Structures are given as C-alpha cells and as structure tokens.
Amino acid sequence: MAITSANQLELLQTAEAVAREKMIDPALVVEAMEDSLARAAKSRYGSEMDIRVSIDRKTGKATFTRVRTVVPEDELENYQAEMTVEDAKQYMDDPSVGDVYEEEVPPVELGRIAAQSAKQVILQRVREAERDRQYEEFKDRAGTIINGIVKREEYGNIIVDVGAGEAVLRRNEKIGRESYRNGDRIRAYVKDVRRETRGPQIFLSRTAPEFMAELFKMEVPEIYDGIIEIKAVARDPGSRAKIGVISYDSSIDPVGACVGMRGSRVQAVVNELQGEKIDIIPWNEDQATFLVNALQPAEVAKVVIDEDAQRIEVVVPDEQLSLAIGRRGQNVRLASQLTGLDIDIMTEEEESQRRQKEFEERTQLFMDSLDLDEFFAQLLVSEGFTNLDEVAYVELDELLVIDGVDEETAQELQTRAREYLEAQARAALERAQELGAEQSLIDFEGLTPQMVEALAKDGVKTLEDFATCADWELAGGWTSVDGQRVKDDGILEPFDVSLEEAQNMVMTARVMLGWVDPEDLVSSESEDEGDDGESAEEETA
Incomplete structure (x- = not known):
C-alpha cells in the first residue's frame, strides 16, 4: 500500500x-x-x-x-x-x-x-x-468518593465503570452482606490509583474509615465548610462505627449537626452503609475524657492512663461490664481504634481485688525485710510507701507523720532498710560475678549490682557488650506487629530505667571505649539546642 x-x-x-x-x-x-x-x-x-x-x-x-x-x-x-x-x-x-x-x-x-x-x-x-x-484524570481523585456502574464480577471482585476507565472494588473492600448485579449504580471511596504496565489501576473501597468521613462531609455542610472537623473514625464495616467530631464554633453542637433534624443526616449515611450503626462522639483533647465518651453507652467509673505504654485501664461498675465490652468485644475494640490506645477493662470488684492484692504484697515485703509486725507494715503501705528504697532514703520528716513513729523509730526503720538493701546488693554482685560479669561493667556508673546481675543473665557481661546494646533492649518498648501493639521487654525495665536514661548510659559506655568522640556529642547537642531556640523564636514570632 x-x-x-x-x-x-x-x-x-x-x-x-x-x-x-x-x-x-x-x-x-x-x-x-x-x-x-x-x-x-x-x-x-x-x-x-x-x-x-x-x-x-x-x-x-x-x-x-x-x-x-x-x-x-x-x-x-x-x-x-x-x-x-x-x-x-x-x-x-x-x-x-x-x-x-x-x-x-x-x-x-x-x-x-x-x-x-x-x-x-x-x-x-x-x-x-x-x-x-486515565492516570492523569484519576490520580488527583484518590481520597474522594466516586460514582460508577457495576460492569461485571471477577472472582468476587467488582469491576466498576467509572466513565473514562474501569475501577476495582475488591471483595475484602466490600461491606459483608453487599451483592451487586450488572448495571447497578455504586458509590465508593477511591483508595488508591497506581500506574502499572497494563494501565492505571483504580482501587475502590466501601469499608475504609475515610469513606464514612467523606459521606459525612457530603451530608453535613458544617464539615464541608470546616466549622466541624472529623478527628477520628473507627469502623466494623456493615455493623457498627464510632466517629469523633469537634466544633470550632462554640454555638454549634458537633454531634447535633452530624445527626441532623430528626436524624436525617446520619440516616443518609447509615442507608448508604447498609444499616451500619454509627455512634457520634464529641472529641476532647483530654484522652481520659474522650475515652469515657468513646465507650458510650457504658458508664465509666475511673480511668488510669499509662502514657509510656500507650495503654489505659478503665474501671466500670459490675453491671456495665458487658455493655462496655460489647458483643464480641466490638464496643471496646472500636473505642481502642478511635483513641489509639490499648484498653483494659475491669470491674470495680476486680480493681478492688487487685488493689487489695498489691496492698498485701507490699505489707508482706515490709514485714519480711524490715522485721515488722503486720499492723506497722500496713501503716507504711497506707502512707504510700511502695518499696524499700523509699523507706531507706526518704526525708525523715515523711516517716515522722505516721502515727506512733518518733525520730528514733524512723531512724531504726531507715537503718534496717539500708542494711537489707546493702545485703541484697552484695548477694546480687556475687551472683553477677559467678555469671562472668567483668569488673568494667560492675564499676560502670549508673548500674546497680542488681542491674549488673540482670545484664549478666542476659549475656551482657562486659562494657563492650553493654555498649552494643540498643536503648530499647535495655528499657523496653512497644512495636506494631500486624496492626497490634506488642511489648518488647527490656533487660533493665524492672528497675524503671527510661529510654532516655538507657540512651545516655549506652552513649557514655561508647565514649569510654573510644567508639564515639565526645566533641561530636557536644556539637550535636548544641545543634539540637540551636534548633530548639529557632523553633522557640518562631513560635514567639
């Protein structure tokens, strides 16, 4: 041709x-x-x-x-x-x-x-x-809601015609009991847009928390205008959800605005999500207050937060336990997702039993170590003393406030406590030496004999071994595995060594061994201080 x-x-x-x-x-x-x-x-x-x-x-x-x-x-x-x-x-x-x-x-x-x-x-x-x-058209639509028509089903995945291309709603992104036929209209959240060799791949979702947030933005003008903000969303798709909202206008109730007149706004979202029940929670900067709101409809008697471990203990009345946990743990699981904290729920009776057990253990400790009768040991525990170090090294005046304790008795208590601690330290040091702990580690400032013993049991027997440790190996920490927070036990964690203290000790050991130049540490600290100063100036400005 x-x-x-x-x-x-x-x-x-x-x-x-x-x-x-x-x-x-x-x-x-x-x-x-x-x-x-x-x-x-x-x-x-x-x-x-x-x-x-x-x-x-x-x-x-x-x-x-x-x-x-x-x-x-x-x-x-x-x-x-x-x-x-x-x-x-x-x-x-x-x-x-x-x-x-x-x-x-x-x-x-x-x-x-x-x-x-x-x-x-x-x-x-x-x-x-x-x-x-197609990619240029859809790449900026990630994070938005899109309407389409069901084209076909492939191995449980729904292929959706979105006008200028096809999108995929995977079966694990569908709400459980949903089913579609060819030609059905569908609304979904654009979760991801990828450029691949066979063309742009558009992935949809109806189970993503962001899908619910975008639906509320469409139904509630105050959210769209920025007067109300959705701070957190937790979903059990198709069953129940919790959403935390805050209003930046004191005259507008964020919960009422999201519910709407006679529930019209929230009902529109519920209908789109196949009847998923939605709890609308007022957001609060105070974690404890927000958690109490998040566990509704259950009543909370007390909240104890462990900020280092990102865990929280919630005490509820005995009759509220099942309501707080929810069916198959749903209520507490959603509250945990909403707050980002691991939640332990216990009844008032369980907490009372635990506190009683702790009281008895501390009483027994003082009876055995200080050779006290039960009544006197209980007095110490009641005044807030939890361990022998507090008794041995506290100001004498704090012991004198206990009924029946004069200056002579207080001094005797401290003498007994110190002698017991010294005996414990000598025994720990002997065991550490038997395990092979070297003098360089024993003499290291900041490590007690009990700490050296714990390190030796874990195979850390020299200053070189100690210098190679990571801070979290010593102080412990938390890691995420498959979305779950998992505890990493530290060798020195039983001695309440913080992560910062562990970092300082390890770095000191490295300097002593000549692995790190002290001048480098000083210069890096100066830079950090300078950065802090600049930040402070910016904030002031």
Missing part, C-alpha cells in the same frame, strides 16, 4: 477519529503514525538506517527522510546512520562533529506484513496515551 495523494488526507481523518473516540490529543495519534511508517521504511531500506517520517498536519503528506550524523572517525560504527567529517564534505560545507545531514528518500509501499506492523505500533501508542490520560 503506497501513501498516495488519494489517501494522504485519510491519515489525518483517521487520526482525528481515533483521538475523538479515545479522548486523546490527535497529535499523539499522528506521532504514532509517523513512528509506524518509519519502522516500515526501516524494514524496506535496512534496520541500520535512521529513517524518520514527518506527516504534514494540514495536507497529510508523509515525507520520508534519511538522517546521518557526523561523528569522529574513531567512533564511527554504523555506516548507514553515521559518517566522518571527511565523508560529510561531499554533502555539506564545512561540516563538524555533531552536524546532521538529512536527505529525502522515496516513500515506501506497505506490504501486508508491514501494514500489520504499522497498525500494531499505532494501537500500542494510542493505548499508552489513553492510559496516561
């Missing part, structure tokens, strides 16, 4: 038709045609030749050009597409390296195979352009 004047205009007409159908730039289709014709020409003239084709955008005339580049003589490799400066003199005046010589060559006739190859090149380029257009 030769490209004659009769079909020159057809090239442009075809390009425009394809561009309209695929909604892409006609210039991209023309460029694809130029590439396909150039490939066909190379198969006719030789693959080593650099043949380029230019199609006139007005007349449709295709011009075939052979291009040769001037290169240094020692770099000449392809005689068909390159030539030396000497060879170029017969075609060009004063040629130099890098110059390009172009000469028009006769158009080629496209045989059946060449025409088929050209068609494949055009289709490939058109598909690529279509994919790029």
